[in-house]
Amino acid sequence: MATATAKPEAKIRKVNFKFEKPFPKHWYNDNPIATHFMNAQHLAFPDGEKFFIRSVKAFADVYKNDPELKKRVDNFIGQEGTHYAEHQKFWDIMESQDLQPMKFVDVFRKTAWNGLETWARKTLTKNQFGNKIALSVTVALEHYTAMLAESGILNKDITEKMPQEMKDLFMWHAAEEIEHKAIPFDVLKKVDDSYALRVGGMAIATWGLWFYLGLGTVMLTAQDKDVKAKDIPKDLFMFLSKFRETFGGTLASQYFQYFRKDFHPDQIDNYHLAEELLAGKNYA
Numbered sequence: 001m002a003t004a005t006a007k008p009e010a011k012i013r014k015v016n017f018k019f020e021k022p023f024p025k026h027w028y029n030d031n032p033i034a035t036h037f038m039n040a041q042h043l044a045f046p047d048g049e050k051f052f053i054r055s056v057k058a059f060a061d062v063y064k065n066d067p068e069l070k071k072r073v074d075n076f077i078g079q080e081g082t083h084y085a086e087h088q089k090f091w092d093i094m095e096s097q098d099l100q101p102m103k104f105v106d107v108f109r110k111t112a113w114n115g116l117e118t119w120a121r122k123t124l125t126k127n128q129f130g131n132k133i134a135l136s137v138t139v140a141l142e143h144y145t146a147m148l149a150e151s152g153i154l155n156k157d158i159t160e161k162m163p164q165e166m167k168d169l170f171m172w173h174a175a176e177e178i179e180h181k182a183i184p185f186d187v188l189k190k191v192d193d194s195y196a197l198r199v200g201g202m203a204i205a206t207w208g209l210w211f212y213l214g215l216g217t218v219m220l221t222a223q224d225k226d227v228k229a230k231d232i233p234k235d236l237f238m239f240l241s242k243f244r245e246t247f248g249g250t251l252a253s254q255y256f257q258y259f260r261k262d263f264h265p266d267q268i269d270n271y272h273l274a275e276e277l278l279a280g281k282n283y284a
């Protein structure tokens with residue numbers, strides 16, 4: 001299956017999103033649970049993206065003599081580095097809203113990175129197995145971010161009620177996730193083409209993504225003094241039904257494509273969505 005749109009360059013753009021204080025506390029659809037799910041992404045992305053960068057860099061020896069792949073990896077690292085810096089800016093706004101974002105970040109760091117990742121890299125050293133698993137988890141999470149990005153771009157009602165600066169941040173991030181979706185995949189192919197390794201990474205990624213986003217949502221909701229217990233079932237129902245309606249279609253149709261033996265991210269034709277979204281934006 002060939003892609004209909006040429007692969008764009010994953011350009012590193014200079015951006016500087018600014019969030020004004022006071023920022024509406026329940027900024028997403030006036031729904032605290034939906035907002036804290038998005039806030040959990042602001043908290044999870046920075047450390048997650050640092051992990052992606054470590055994971056490809058661990059195999060620098062494999063791509064350093066391939067100038068084209070090296071250039072693409074450098075762009076991938078540059079894009080992810082900009083993403084985590086921009087999302088991390090929102091942590092300060094959350095503090096100003098009487099939330100304690102660092103409580104989640106501490107748990108996330110202790111368990112996922114200082115715990116699981118460090119253990120795997122230090123213990124599973126034979127044939128660099130720990131490093132290979134970390135890269136395959138990265139590749140799987142990039143499949144997720146590209147799917148979420150496509151849904152976010154296509155379903156305009158996801159972002160239509162967001163404050164403009166937040167919408168701009170998520171849309172820019174979404175476009176770049178699509179631009180670079182194939183880069184870690186191509187590194188993994190070169191490192192180890194094992195099908196079992198690739199789908200094993202997807203199992204860990206699927207658990208990790210939903211577990212930590214769920215945990216972040218629960219922790220922030222519990223910290224939020226403006227959440228009324230009696231409204232939680234209604235807000236949760238609204239959030240889940242909207243999520244199913246807007247993200248469900250793409251996730252259902254693209255998730256399982258990853259399990260095809262000959263899968264490559266380029267087979268999902270969405271590069272044009274990134275190009276269209278970024279066209280006319282004056283990011284340097």
Ligand SMILES: [Fe+2]
Pocket residue numbers: 049079080083173177
């Ligand atoms: Fe990113």
Ligand SMILES: [Fe+2]
Pocket residue numbers: 080142145177180
């Ligand atoms: Fe990414």
